[in-house]
Amino acid sequence: MSGYDNSSRFRSVLTFEAEPAAVRDLRRGVRGQLAEWYLSAVVEEAELVVSELAANVIKHVGRGTTATLVLEVAGDRLRIELHDENYRVPVLKSVACADEDGRGLHLLAGMAADWGTLLTATGKSVWCELPAVPGEQCRRVRRAEAALAGYRRDTGAPPPLPGRSVRFLEESATSLIADLLHWVTARGGDPDGLLDRAQMHYEADVA
Secondary structure (H helix, E strand, O other): EEEEEEEEOOOEEEEEEOHHHHHHHHHHHHHHHHHHOOHHHHHHHHHHHHHHHHHHHHHHOOOOEEEEEEEEEEOOOOEEEEEOOOOOOOOOOOOOOOOOOOOHHHHHHHHHEEEEEEEOOEEEEEEEEEEEEOOOOHHHHHHHHHOOOOOOOHHOOOOOOOOOOOHHHHHHHHHHHHHHHHHHHHOOOOOHHHHHHHHHEEEHHOO
């Protein structure tokens, strides 16, 4: 795989050359990315979809072709797109039991909540969406990220640098927690008790 773009927390872009070895790398990359997004429950389906889409590029577009895989979480769906530089759009056809070709799209249509094709300025995209209901831990992470993004925007903090996002954001997270403690104190609350209760909730969630 020759490229990676993580411009959004829940969007991943992988550029690769259509070779059999690259399919294995893609599956590994998908598995790791979905684990990071707390979507391990949909890994098997996603790996299978990605394998079929990449195999179709190798077979019908050509080995060595440059292609791009896009993973994106939107609501309760995982969207998988595979872009290549060929304008020929695949068509879902009837497949007989003895046929060896044409099964990939049927598999895609059977597994996906929705799927389709799209012509682009440089070729085409074949996409599908899988149900991806996140667990409670993932929901908490997303809520925290949304709150932290708003806090950073209000304080005028610069955007995080690529490759340093977690450590870079910890300083802002610390400031946000400190502000919350000031807020509790200003209203007659107990900041130490708040921290203790938050720690207890956290430990109960990850146990």
